[in-house]
Amino acid sequence: MKKIFVAAILASLAFPLTAQDVQKQIDRYRELLADGNPAELLEMRGEDLWKQKRGPKNASMEACDLGLGAGKVAGVNAVLPRYFADVDRVMDLESRIVHCEVTLQGFTMAELTKRPHSLNQSERQTDHEALTAYVVGQSRGAKVNLPQSHPKERESFLRGEKMFFFKGGPYDFACATCHGVDGQRIRLQDLPNFQKADNAQRAFTTWPAYRVSQGAMRTMQWRLLDCFRQQRLPEMEFLSPASIDLITYMGVKGKDGTMDAPAIKR
Amino acid sequence: MNIKRRQTIKAGSSLALVAAAISAGVLPTSAFADWNKAAFEAKNMADVLKALGGASAEKSADIVITAPDIAENGAVVPVAVASKIAGTQSISILVEKNPSSLAAEFDILPGTEPNVGTRVKMGQSSNVHAVVKAGGKYYVATKEIKVTLGGCGG
Amino acid sequence: MADPMRIRAQQKGDVTEVRVLMAHIMETGQRKDSAGNIVPAHHIQTVTATWNGKPVLSANFGPAVSQNPVMNFTFKGGAKGEKVIVTWTDNKGDTRTDEAVIS
């Protein structure tokens, strides 16, 4: 008995941690984190903002049509990006929120897109982040099902697909370099493979997310901006056509996933 | 009272709430311990204990720390502590290798269960101590938590 | 300006479980800004909770409590519909009080 005990101690010293051990413990960390998500604070702030009369036109956002009809907020993030006839193009959630702030409240595009994301740690989250948090939170439990019947919706997907595989920059990286293979990790963070439905669902349904490493909730637009930064491409423009096409691609790949955002992540 | 504070209370529309609470004797400040500056500035467990009014702490198996073995990020490490020691008066969470060890201290009032949780910052892998005061004596349990670097690296 | 807390209080048998989310920067006083200057400490120092006028928790936080703090505690008693009131105060004197109805 004693021998076995000593052997066990020696073994644990010789092989500090197996990859499975580490993964189990990381899963445990994530489970404990999920118990309290500060993104809820931002959702509350966003709800107040949504209902507040703001801007030169002194109007609230409550009449905004996010894709399921004017004033309807529940479930919209599960069907976006989609085609909007009033602008004759495909818009993602964040583009549509900004669109409503311009058309309903009279804000200018320039002021809304100047600095949509707060800085790390040191700054209060922006109104854009708060509004996005609120709207996204109202889609929890909704099944992802982006419409693809309009030619422009399909074209957005096809462009997004091509962009996903586009290798460029000094590192020769494409989105697919990290997100096109099963079981890959950067450091200890697993990388969803968008060619697998369950992976794509998990990724699409858990963004936006509160990032504990930044002390802030980050939107899907930010997620892409920062992926491209790590990819060593130039700075992605907020609400750019490429961002919308890539979100369409991810959303179509994540079909039938159940929305669970804002989530909480490292 | 500074202006900022007044604005805060007003903006939160909780002025009435606070006033009502005070007049009803709901917030008898004396019931709550003052913030112990010396304890929060102490660099190690011995100095924290001294600042809290103790001397040494006895190891105890009746203190249970619930926390991950590995933290994916040191900025947020969930730590919960439950004490089965009779007459638990306070529970403190200390991170040994932080610049100041004491992270949080909870007074266990009559009626409070000796079971609390929060999240702490850890600058690096470190021992985390749960110090329990009971019957005027101090007890401690310790758990090592590894902090890892993560993400794409920059 | 302090944002509201999110408080959940749930009766479970003869105890009530309380979970509090607080919006606060919890600046450590050790971080440098982009210009290289130390950002002064700014953190919650005390958190108190009452139920039916009775104190049920008192906590002291240092700057090592994470940004946007999460705090969970449990007290004996509590019935559905009763109120739990939570107040925090930080080192700059800012304070915030919010309440939740026990469910």
Added chain:
Amino acid sequence: MKIKFLPFAAVAFVLFTGGCATMQPGPTAVDTSREVESLARRFPPGAKAPTDAEIVALLKASFKDSPSAKLDRLDQTPLQMACTEASRSGKPLDEKLRDGLQAAALASVKYPADGKYLGDWKRGKAIAQNGRGLQYTDKVGDVAGGNCYACHQIDKKEIAHGNIGPSLTGYGKLRGQTEPIVKYTWARIWNSHSFNACANMPRFGDAGILTEAQIKDVMALLLDPESPVNQ
């Protein structure tokens, strides 16, 4: 010139035959459900498939030019173009094309003029941990890191390592410090496309990510018997 390099390629083949699956993880082929999707579904009336030129133009319209990350990063090299198509279609490169790209990559490798390949493993350790550099948020001329741990296991004590590349634990201990090994390792770091046209690993020397001195330090981390990698 070519003949001189052949032995290194041969060494590479021997070293990594066992680990090819992990060495060259190309993205998995596009799923079959999409392949068999009817044309009508794929292209609703009026929907057009985008051309490569349209994609580049759209990307350029979607990114901002800045001194530290210019828009020309979106102009693909022939290798980037070929490997984009290979991963999108799930079909490997044509052999001739592949060999040509690999030969060009190998020809790009600059070996140290002073003939010294190994620097300081302690500095190499820091370079392997550092993930900064070449981002639009960086300043031109900022020192970059190698970020090796993002993809590789190296020092066994560092548990936060990725798995996109193979484990490099015990690299020098297993392989020794013979000239072919040393030169192969250098070439692999300088331009990994020399041995696998569509390798995921960045061209640390060729793309100017690390300096020659930094690569020497990383070499020491891998090959120096004193390095923790070889303990």
